[in-house]
Amino acid sequence: xxxxxxxxxxxxxxxxxxxxxxxxxxxxxxAPAVAACxxxxxxxxIMPYHRGYAWAIGKGMEPGRVLAExxxxxxxxxxGQSGANLxxxxxxxxxxxxIQGAHLQIAAGVGLALRTEGRxxxxxxxxxxxxxxxxxxxxxxxxxxxxxxxxxxxxxxxGHQGAVPWTEIMRVETTAERAPAYGIPGVTIxxxxxxxxxxxxxQAIERARGGAGPTIISCRTHLWAERHFQPDGAIGHAWPxxxxxxxxxxxxxxxxxxxxLDAGLMTEAEAEAVQAEAEAxxxxxxxxxxxxxxxxxxxxxxxxYAP
Amino acid sequence: xxxxxxxASTQALTFSQAIQVALRDEMQRDPRVxxxxxxxxxxxxxxxxxxxxxxxxxxxxxIAEQGFTCAGIGAALMGLRPVVAIGRGDFLYPAMDSIxxxxxxxxxxxxxxNFRVPMVIKVHSTGMGGGAGTQHAxxxxxxxxxxxxxxxxxxxxxxxxxxxxRAAVRDDNPVLFFEHREIKRxxxxxxxxxxxxxxxxxxxxxxxxxGTDVTLVSYGYMAHKCFAAAEELATRGMSAEVIDxxxxxxxxxxxxxxxxxxxxxxxxxxxxxxxxxxxxxIAATVGELAFPSLKAPIQRVTYPDMPVPGTLYAESLFLIxxxxxxxxVDRLV
Numbered sequence: 208x209x210x211x212x213x214x215x216x217x218x219x220x221x222x223x224x225x226x227x228x229x230x231x232x233x234x235x236x237x238a239p240a241v242a243a244c245x246x247x248x249x250x251x252x253i254m255p256y257h258r259g260y261a262w263a264i265g266k267g268m269e270p271g272r273v274l275a276e277x278x279x280x281x282x283x284x285x286x287g288q289s290g291a292n293l294x295x296x297x298x299x300x301x302x303x304x305x306i307q308g309a310h311l312q313i314a315a316g317v318g319l320a321l322r323t324e325g326r327x328x329x330x331x332x333x334x335x336x337x338x339x340x341x342x343x344x345x346x347x348x349x350x351x352x353x354x355x356x357x358x359x360x361x362x363x364x365x366g367h368q369g370a371v372p373w374t375e376i377m378r379v380e381t382t383a384e385r386a387p388a389y390g391i392p393g394v395t396i397x398x399x400x401x402x403x404x405x406x407x408x409x410q411a412i413e414r415a416r417g418g419a420g421p422t423i424i425s426c427r428t429h430l431w432a433e434r435h436f437q438p439d440g441a442i443g444h445a446w447p448x449x450x451x452x453x454x455x456x457x458x459x460x461x462x463x464x465x466x467x468l469d470a471g472l473m474t475e476a477e478a479e480a481v482q483a484e485a486e487a488x489x490x491x492x493x494x495x496x497x498x499x500x501x502x503x504x505x506x507x508x509x510x511x512y513a514p
Numbered sequence: 515x516x517x518x519x520x521x522a523s524t525q526a527l528t529f530s531q532a533i534q535v536a537l538r539d540e541m542q543r544d545p546r547v548x549x550x551x552x553x554x555x556x557x558x559x560x561x562x563x564x565x566x567x568x569x570x571x572x573x574x575x576x577i578a579e580q581g582f583t584c585a586g587i588g589a590a591l592m593g594l595r596p597v598v599a600i601g602r603g604d605f606l607y608p609a610m611d612s613i614x615x616x617x618x619x620x621x622x623x624x625x626x627x628n629f630r631v632p633m634v635i636k637v638h639s640t641g642m643g644g645g646a647g648t649q650h651a652x653x654x655x656x657x658x659x660x661x662x663x664x665x666x667x668x669x670x671x672x673x674x675x676x677x678x679x680r681a682a683v684r685d686d687n688p689v690l691f692f693e694h695r696e697i698k699r700x701x702x703x704x705x706x707x708x709x710x711x712x713x714x715x716x717x718x719x720x721x722x723x724x725g726t727d728v729t730l731v732s733y734g735y736m737a738h739k740c741f742a743a744a745e746e747l748a749t750r751g752m753s754a755e756v757i758d759x760x761x762x763x764x765x766x767x768x769x770x771x772x773x774x775x776x777x778x779x780x781x782x783x784x785x786x787x788x789x790x791x792x793x794x795x796i797a798a799t800v801g802e803l804a805f806p807s808l809k810a811p812i813q814r815v816t817y818p819d820m821p822v823p824g825t826l827y828a829e830s831l832f833l834i835x836x837x838x839x840x841x842x843v844d845r846l847v
Contacts, residue, residue, distance in 0.1 A: 252592075285625025294624035301591060302624045306615050312581045313616065316588025316596070323570045324592070343611075346581025354573065354585075510626030511662050513686035 208237040208401070208460045211261045213485040214270045217493060218260075218277075222436030228277040229291040229438070233259020235431035238459035239363045241265045242404035243331055243424075246412055252299035252317065254310045254332040257291070258363065258430075262333055267298050271492035280499035287502045288510065301330070308334065308343030311360065315347045318356025318421065327416045330358040331408075336425075337368030339382040348421070352389040355420035359411040362423065364398060365430040370444035381425035391421050398426025399459040402466075429454035526703040532672035533693060534559055535706070536679035537597065537636075541567055543710060544595060547683060550582050551575050551599025551636075559638070560599070579605050583612035583635065587620060587688075590633040595683060598633060603640035603654040603692060617688040618663030633689070634682045640668075640692040641735055641785055642817075642833055645826025652822055653786035658690055659763045659795065665689040665716055666763040670697060670737040672704040674760055677714030684713065694735040719766035721773075725755035728779040728843055731770055731796055733759040736783045736834065743839035752843070762792050770796060771803045778809035779846045783839055788816040813842040 211233070218230040233240075236259075244253065244265030255262040263273055268284065276283025277290055284295045294302035301317060304310045314332035321328045338344060339362065351358050362382045366373050373380060386393025392414075396407050404426060411422035431454060434443035446454075467473035527535060541547045541563065550573045555564040564572040575582040579600055586596040600606060606613060613635065621629045642651045655666055665687055669675040675693070682689040722737065723744050730740040737758040744754035755773050759765050774780050780800055782793035793814040800812060815838050823829050 283625075285623065289623045289625055292623040294629060296624075296628040301588075302620060302629065304616060304623075306611055309584055309611060309616050312584030312612070313588040313591070315581070316585030316590070317592050318588070319573070319585065320589045320592035320594050323594075343580060343584070346576075346578040347584065349576060349578065350581050350585050353576070510622045512665075513621055513626075513630045513632075 208241050208463070209481050210270070210485045210488065211237045211241060211259070211264050212460060213482070213489050214264065214492070215259060217489045218274070219432070219434070219436070221493070222441060226278070227438035228274075228436065230277065230436040231258050231291070232432040232434050233261050233430070235454060235458065236363050236365055236398065236428040237261045238401050239361055239398050239404055239426035239428060240333055242401040243333075243361050243408045246405055246409045247329070247331065250299065251328050252301050252321075252330045254301050254314045254317065254330060255293075255303045256310065256334045256338065257303065257305070258335060263293060263300065266300050268293070268295060268300065269492070270489055271495035274492055274496035275499045278496055279501055280496060281502050281506070282495070282499040286506065288507050308338040308341030308347070310334075311338070312343050312347035312350065314358045314360070315351035315354065315356050318351055318358030318415070319354045321357040322355055322418055328357065329412050329415045332358055332360050334360065334362055335368070336362055336364045336366065336373060336382055337376070339385065340368075340377055348385070348389045348391075348423070351421040352391045355418055357415040357418070358421045359408060359415055360421060360423045361408065362425040364395070364425045364427050366427075367430065367433070370433050381427070383423045383425040386423045391423065393423040393425070395425040395427060398428035399457050399462060401459060401463050428459070429457060431455065523709055524705040524707055527672045527676070527706045528701055528703050529669075529672045529675050530559065530698045532676040532706050533679055535708070536676040538563065538566075539708075539710070540680060540683045541571065544683070546593060546595045547571075547597065548573065548589065548594050549597045549599060550586055550589075552577060552601060554599055579609035580612050583609040584616055586633045586635075587612065587617050587631055590631045591620070591629065595632045596634070597636050597683065599636045599638060601638050602646075602650050603637050604649045604652050606635070606637065606654055606658070606690070613658065613664070613688070613690075614661050618661045621687075622663060630686045631688045632686045634679070635688065635690045637690065637692045639695045639698070641694045641696060642822055642829055643696045645829050646695075648821045648824045651829065653784070653817070655690070655692060655762055656786050656791045659792060663688070664763060665761065666692070667716065667761045668692045668694070668734040669760060670734050670758050673706045674714055674720070676706050677712060678716075678760060680713040681716055685716070692734065696735045697738070714760065716761045717764035717766055718760065719769040720758045720760055721769070722756040722758050723754065725753035725777065727753045727777055728781060728846060729755045729757060729770065729773040729777045730781050730783065730839065731757045731759065732783040733762055734785070736785055739834060739836055739839060740783055742836045743843070746836060746840060747843060752847070754843070765796070767799055767803070771800060774800050774804045775807045778807050780808070781813045781815060781839060781842045781846070783815040783834065785817055785834060787819050788814060789819050791816055810846040813845055815839055815842050
């Protein structure tokens with residue numbers, strides 16, 4: 208989580224400087240993807256969504272190659288042709304669609320293939336509460352439930368669709384409440400509690416590995432920075448300061464730190480070292496990315512069709 | 515099912531039968547091939563498949579074209595080779611995002627490599643002639659021809675139906691496979707090659723009739739109309755070359771351009787609308803590559819730029835007839 212946040216803040220700095228990259232901060236909601244990915248085996252797969260890179264770092268992607276991709280460099284995970292639509296076959300990161308909710312349907316087919324191959328592999332599909340109002344959510348969840356697809360749907364529920372509060376776009380507070388409509392389990396949990404997330408996702412994964420089908424887990428969390436950096440500029444929405452202050456008291460990193468310190472599992476010095484290592488890693492990532500070459504036109508037309 | 519594997523190297527099959535045989539053969543040959551769609555465990559052309567291949571390879575789907583097309587993408591990514599059955603060409607529009615934003619671009623946005631979407635979107639019925647209704651009779655291939663990353667096959671004969679379907683299943687890219695309702699109603703049989711290696715390559719047109727005076731280019735059901743027109747032209751002393759594209763993405767540019775260089779005259783016949791249609795692309799390409807060879811302006815015979823009327827009678831007033839093709843040729847000479 209410290210690495211995710213440090214990377215996020217570095218990308219925000221680059222975005223504010225006008226560097227040509229797409230960055231959608233995930234500040235404050237690092238826990239769900241990091242804790243969920245920690246439950247996986249290396250041959251399990253994920254289908255991420257647009258917000259931040261917690262899932263990327265959680266699944267083992269290197270920040271330098273992520274940034275290289277965002278900047279359109281050949282050392283990026285997709286050779287500089289995808290930008291924020293990151294994927295990596297070897298790590299089981301199956302691509303990040305730019306269309307809200309589409310991947311919830313693709314995951315139904317991924318999970319079907321994983322169940323029928325019989326090796327007990329699973330797929331985690333991440334999404335925000337906004338995407339749960341698409342028709343794609345309904346079609347995907349219904350299919351995944353029908354086919355007992357080996358997929359666990361994890362909603363990073365920050366109570367907003369962009370800057371719009373959930374009360375203006377839906378009648379139920381969490382997408383987990385929709386699970387009974389598909390005949391599958393749904394649970395809403397504290398999405399800033401990594402231990403709770405780890406345990407809940409682990410249970411759902413065991414269910415999916417056993418062929419019993421999908422689960423929706425809605426992780427309540429807060430997004431501190433509602434911003435969107437693009438090469439042609441940034442858009443964003445500032446939360447009321449008192450609201451933001453309240454949310455920051457619920458910081459998942461601070462909460463875990465206190466827990467580890469109180470339990471004697473980590474010292475203050477070790478906590479500082481984690482932060483310092485993250486800073487150094489991200490500075491090196493930035494150096495690596497900016498030193499990498501851009502692709503040529505010839506390279507960029509190679510992958511339109513599979514040979 | 516009508517077909518049992520036989521040792522004979524050919525079998526007399528109708529167009530519809532050839533597609534059924536091709537699907538079942540591919541499912542027998544390759545355990546990665548699965549079938550997803552509405553009614554695939556229950557309706558005519560797929561009868562018997564679920565008993566033979568089981569519920570994990572023959573997947574019934576709700577009325578959710580967007581969803582089960584995307585699910586096909588997911589299965590394809592993980593190494594299966596799904597055939598996604600969709601009832602009508604018109605129903606590709608509910609699946610537009612899945613086809614255009616996801617299937618066509620998935621490999622590209624993932625950086626190529628091991629990311630592949632070997633999926634066939636099998637369109638059970640396309641085209642006019644049955645009074646099926648405004649949203650059940652459209653030709654939609656031009657819309658998808660515009661999209662990089664897709665392939666499109668539209669067979670006109672039993673042999674091509676089997677050969678192109680096999681090629682589609684064996685291709686590592688998403689393929690739209692259109693079955694024209696009028697050809698499916700045709701009870702004519704053809705000796706279709708059954709040896710497993712047989713397939714019809716994409717991007718290779720078939721010259722149905724050689725000629726020297728005019729080139730008639732079409733595909734699918736309109737290839738039959740062009741052939742009939744060429745026979746009539748022959749009785750009038752005019753030699754028409756009939757090119758059946760078989761696949762419109764990719765389409766066989768060399769076959770068309772080389773033919774026009776010899777005949778100097780081109781008529782493109784499509785059942786789709788005129789504006790920005792398949793005919794427009796072919797005409798523009800011939801204009802770019804063979805303009806000096808043209809002895810007369812290129813003619814397009816198309817459906818007008820309007821919705822298909824919803825009743826059998828009203829629709830019948832707009833069906834493309836052999837006479838429409840003959841009239842177009844008359845304008846060239």
